[in-house]
Amino acid sequence: ILFTFKKRGLHKMKTISLVTLYFPDENVKKNITQLSHFVDNVVLLDNTPNFDNSALFLGMEKTEYIAYKENLGLSEAFNRYLKKLTENCFIIFFDQDSFCPESLIEQLKKDYQTCCNNLGRKGIIGPAYFEKNANQLMIPKQKKRITEGIYQVKSIITSGMFTELEVLQKIGLWNEEIFLDMADWDLCWRVLKNNFFCCLTRNVVLSHRLGKDVHRIGVFKIKEGAAFRVYYQTRDCLFLLRRNYVPLKFKLRFILMLTIRPVIYFIFLSDKKNRIHFFFKGIIDSKNKVHGVLSES
Structure with a gap:
């Protein structure tokens, strides 16, 4: 079964990026500005307690800001917005401190299609990431090669995770019982449990920092x-x-x-x-x- 973008109408689908915020600053604004160049819409989900940071992002194109004014955690913040969507679209998640390379999203779309074509089903895909603290490209040891630079893996990180809304809906969205650090692992394992794929591509790299x-x-x-x-x-x-x-x-x-x-x-x-x-x-x-x-x- 060939899951080509044209046959499935995916070439017409919008790409929406969801970013959770927590006490954002000017560096975060720069990251959001960069990200907005490569997607149809950036949705900022602000978990900063008792505060509205909308002034920081005022006038930014293709950007929607939502102030929750309480710390909902990663999963509930994402889910509140995802539950409002009615039409299938591409979703890409980002951390507020991640800077989106110019080629990242188009490469993820291309490699997502490759996975769909080769595996005959939908799923999620994310970039390899360079961990700044460890000064190391993080590639799982346990992986199965699909094609050059693309592997099936057990989990990927939240930042740069690319998928379709349909996949998230079929697994029950994010698990709101997992508040923060392990929400991405939980989502990946439920993706696999429901017979979708979880893949990582080395064809694009995202710089990321875990901890201090x-x-x-x-x-x-x-x-x-x-x-x-x-x-x-x-x-x-x-x-x-x-x-x-x-x-x-x-x-x-x-x-x-x-x-x-x-x-x-x-x-x-x-x-x-x-x-x-x-x-x-x-x-x-x-x-x-x-x-x-x-x-x-």
């Missing part, structure tokens, strides 16, 4: 993020451990994240007291089936 810094401790690479993110990582790890669509390899990884890695965090990283606090709060809130934004009450 990366520390090498023996064979371990530890990403140092804000202390409060330990809470979401802990809570979401425990949630995903209970889901049957999560690959065994990642379940084992989560067990390490919940045992060995916290010890390393608390010994070698800064802000130890808060990290310990957020780790145990994540465990407690997971047990109590708490979702949504971190509450200190």
Whole structure:
């Protein structure tokens, strides 16, 4: 089955980019301006609590700004907009600190079509990314080659993720029980569970930064993020451990994240007291089936 853009009418479909915001600044504005050159519409979903940043993006072409004035998290912010769409379109997700290379979106469209043609079904695709902290091009070791530079993989990151609205609708959109860091993994695994493809292309590269810094401790690479993110990582790890669509390899990884890695965090990283606090709060809130934004009450 050939899923050509012309036969399926995909060549006429709009491309909408969704970007979540959190205390955006002038650098974010530059990234959005660049992105707007390559899509039909950029939708800015602002999770900044109690604040409207619309003045920052005033007058920008092909840009729609929505102020939620509360931190909904990644998944709910995306879903509130996706649920309003009625016609199929291309969707590409971006982080606010990602700069879109000139060729990225057209290459993703081309490689998406290649995947559809070769695999006979729809799915999601994302670019390889260069991790700035590690100074390394991140390519999964576990992958299956489709054609030159394009591979089937188990997961891709949110920024640069390209798909169709139909695919997202058929898997139930983003999982709002996953607030932040692991939302992209969860979505990819549900894509695979529903017999869609999850692919990565090396034909285009996105520069990306995970956390504030990366520390090498023996064979371990530890990403140092804000202390409060330990809470979401802990809570979401425990949630995903209970889901049957999560690959065994990642379940084992989560067990390490919940045992060995916290010890390393608390010994070698800064802000130890808060990290310990957020780790145990994540465990407690997971047990109590708490979702949504971190509450200190």
